[in-house]
Structure formats: C-alpha cells, structure tokens
Amino acid sequence: MQLSAETRLKAILEGTGAGTWEFNLDTGEIIFNDRWASMLGYTLDELSPVSFQTWERLCHADDVQAAHQALARYLNGEDPLYECVVRMMHRSGEWRYIHTRGTLLTDHDDLGGRWLMGTHLDVTDEKVSQHQLQKLAESLPGVIYTFVMEPDGSFHFPYLSQKTEDFYGVSAEDARANPNLMFDPIHPDDLPRLQASIGESAQTLCQWVCDFRIVQGDRIRWLRGVSRPERDIDGSITWHGVITDIDDRKLLELELEQLSITDELTGLYNRRYMLRKLEELAAETERYGHTFSLVSLDIDFFKAINDSWGHPMGDSVLQTIAQLIESRTRKADIVARTGGEEFIVLMPNTTLGDARHVAEALRTGMESLAFVSDEGESFSVTLSAGVVSWSTNVPSVRDLLAMCDQSLYQAKRAGRNRVVVSGAEDK
C-alpha cells in the first residue's frame, strides 16, 4: 500500500505531539491545526475564527516582543530558523511553555504570498525542571556542573550553574562555549594535580575529589570539586558534580597542619615531620639512587645551662642554635628539633663527607657564639654531633637513626664538642 506524502507527514507530526501553524507574512492569514488548539485545552472550533490576534491574545505579553524579535532575526538572515519559547495561556489558566519553530516557504509563487510554516511543541515539563534546577543551583553554596570527556580527549561542560561567574570569574555561557576558560584560572601549582586526578577518575570511574586554588587578580581562593563519573555507551565519560568554596576550612587546615609539624619554641620542624621526610627521602633514594645524609646535634651539658642561668636562658640558647643551623644549611635541607636539646638536619643529595663539613661548621659556629646571662655573665655553649649517610647497607630508616645516635653517643663519650661520622674513627 502506497501512502501519500501528506498522510505520512501527518502521521509523523502526530507522533511528535507538535501543533502546526502557517502564517502568511503578506496577508496576515494564519492557519493552526487541531493539535495546536488542544495543546492549550481547546478545540480549533472553540477558538475560531483564528487570526494572528488569537495567538497574540493567548501569548504572555512579555513574550510577544521576544517572538517578534526572533522573527526579525530570522528574516534578516541572522538566525537559520525562526525559533523561540513563549508562554501561552492554557484554558485551565496555567501558562504553558511552547517551543516555536518555523521557516519561510520560498519559490512558491502560486501560494499567494510568503508563508512562514512551523511547529509548536509543549516544553512545559522540561522548562519546569530547568527552572527547578536553576532555583536549586541558586540556593547551593557552590557551582553545579556536568563535565564530559570524549574518547579523543576533548571535553566540554553541557551544564554549568550561574555561580560559575562568582567562583571562576567566567560566565557559565562563556565557559560552555569555551571549556578551557574553566581551567585557565586554576593556580599553576595545582593544575597538573587536578588534571591527573581527572585522568585517574576517568580510568577507575571512582569519585573525583580535588582541592585546588583559583587565582582571580590578587585573590587566591581554595575550591573543592566532588563529582561522580559514569561511562556512556559511546565511550565518553560524564561527571555530575559540585564545586564549593573551602577557603576558610582550607586555611584552617593548612594552619593546623603547619602547627602539627612545627616546634613551637624554635619554629623549626618537629620530630614527626622529620620522620615523615626521612621515610620519603629513603624511598626516593631507593628509586633514583641519590644519596642523602643526616646530622644529629645535641647541646652539651644543657641541663647545667638551665640550672646555672635559668630555664628562659636555656630556651634562648635553643632558639639561637636553631637560627645558627638554619643559617648554615641549604633551603633543601630539613632542620628539625627532635627532642629537648636535640636537633636533626636531613640533607638530600649530600655525601657523608659534605655532611661532616656542615656538622663541623655548626660545631665551630656554636663554640664561637658568646651568650650573656641576665646577670651580665658571658658563657659559651658547645654541641656534639653524629653523622650518617643512607646507603644500600642500611636496612631501614630506623637503623639509620640508630647508627646516627650511636655516633652521637660516641662523640659525647669521647669528651663532647666533637663530630663523629658513622663508620669512622672519633674525631
């Protein structure tokens, strides 16, 4: 059975649920189908005779103007088709959102003028969901977004809430058009880590969580992104997530972390941090074959200093030696106060011989310092040191520390104010 083109077109239109309209731009004649009327709760007969004014009367006053402008843009050749969404009054008194599309029928002289023809589709449900999403996004203290990465590595943001502008200094519209704008303001120190974390989340399909900084002029702000990825059938991956401001929390966290690794009296690192770094250095050394050395320093007869000149004077001596060590070591070295009057210097990429020189310089530097008590009496302070280097013979970090302690103990036993290098004779 052969169906006519008209029957087929009718069936297709029925399937889409779209209303149709035809408008003669020259005569003003307008034709709607039944579906158009039923979309608004009427029969076509009930609205007859239909004219342009029928449409205008049912259309929200604010949207009539927008529809005219869309039409003008289309007729001027700025837009490829006439398209707009307008609110139309349903018989029940509710506004329905109607997506209007149309094109001009040209090259048909026999039609009696220029006919604009198109469809009306009720998109109220979609609009309501969009509106609800927008309201939800406005009330959230963050940006909500959808991020898609294609199999070829290209990416885009199909959805970004309006708060993108507050957080990134880029409007959601601009970022949707150019997704790189979302990465440009990320702090250069954080960008590689953020990119790596996205790559890992894409591979493992595990939740993406990343703290990073955004630079906006002079302002640096900590943000946290949390989102869940899902792989689509075409191999692309979509993350739905939220980006929140964690500036206050992060600063507090960093402050607390700094406190937790700092010795209060001297401002040097504490034992906990030194141990962490020591483990890291040992692991790096295993991997890259570098060497590193460690110097353990202990003030001689410190108890006597406290007893003779008072505890505050003892504190002041500790602070002075902290400054001395910092001034005589490199930036890459880790200087820690690891006990009452005990200090450790971790020296990456340093041989045993070089570390010994540093320890000697510290010993002589300390010896030559003159302290003056509150009563005006001057006194001097000495220190003893043990020096070790990490090598393949050292089974663990714990053993390295024990070897260093052993050398320090030898220095004390041999009369103090000396440096003993592990595996060598007492100085």
Ligand SMILES: Nc1nc2c(ncn2[C@@H]2O[C@H](COP(=O)(O)OP(=O)(O)OP(=O)(O)O)[C@@H](O)[C@H]2O)c(=O)[nH]1
């Ligand atoms: N002022 C001050 N004293 C401290 C601090 N922490 C520990 N001490 C004191 O450091 C002294 C360490 O004494 P000892 O372990 O006997 O060692 P020492 O007197 O230096 O003797 P040698 O190490 O054998 O040369 C003790 O009296 C502690 O009370 C501190 O933060 N400030």
